[in-house]
Amino acid sequence: MAELSVEVLTGPDLAPAIPELSRLRVTVFREFPYLYVGDAAYEARYLRSYLEAPDSLVVLVKDGEKVVGASSALPLKDEQAELQAPWQDNGPDVSTVWYLAESVLLPGYRGRGLGVRFFEERERRGRELGYDTASFCAVQRPDNHPRRPTGHGPLDEFWKKCGYTRHPELIARLSWREPDEEAESPKDMVFWTKRL
Template sequence: MTQTVYVERKSGTDLLPYIPELARLRIEVFRDFPYLYDGTIEYEQKYLQTYIDHPDSVIVLAFDDEDNKIVGASTAIPMRDETAELQKPFLEQGYDLNKVFYCSESVLNKAYRGLGLGVRFFEEREAHAAELGGFEHITFCCVERPADHPRRPADYVPLDQFWNKRGYFKHPELTTTYVWKDLDDTEETAKPMTFWLKHDR
């Protein structure tokens, strides 16, 4: 990692000064495949309020030291504090929500990729879960797009191997849907999401 990038964990109201910049970064990064998210600043700010309202949540922020600009971020929160659509598959499969820690999303400016920040994001979120204590499973979910999707880049490489190296494995029995508006679409549609799971104990 270069000397110009540093990482900090923030929780609760400590996040307030960073919300506008973080919202803009999320919209920028999530426009790319596979998310193709056509978002708004207003929605992002409302979404990020969840992490301010729940003190056990965390956002890992990556800054460029030259101008203190946010270049990446990674979010996480106990599953007990998440929405019903995320909790549902775990409840149906008999998981105790109090023992599941959810790694929400990671976003990173393209110019700062390949510096090890993706690994660092996982390390920091897992460390936060360990400090809270009591979690047996750490999870995240990703969108499922068809192989022949018209916006799939020819050089697109899924992150499956990266996630496997971090100890996460796909669990097809744990699925949900998220609703958002894709680029070029006129209305929101439901997207299938599959969870990946790491057993912490």
């Protein structure tokens, strides 16, 4: 990892990285399991919410000047309503939850410990801000999904090793378009949590 650098950015400091980060998100989320057909302009608009949330955090991984990975977090209360909804009846108050939004990393950089670093940096920020719970959600795909690559397994075991517990009662439904779809369709996103 000597050639890679890790930068931790908060709030408005993210602004210069938004164009490259937007392209990275489109590239990585196109892969299984998300199969997201997106565009960099939409992603740039979405990422602007991080500029407006003063407690937000983005961890960037660079190879030279190129952004090859990123991980983000912000208070759940600052996220979209669809992500807050499952907590209204089944979880603690959203104001106590530090939301680990997304992690994206180009394939050639995986397996180098960056996933662990992403969790460490985001959890550290959540503790500094006084949050009780860290949480993220992951899309659910059946084992026999036609686009599942050979040998692809879920990251459940990795997340458990990082101290997270899956909560099947906490399900958000987010919509996006997949490669074979003409319009967006809802996908189930199951939450995982860890006490900070």
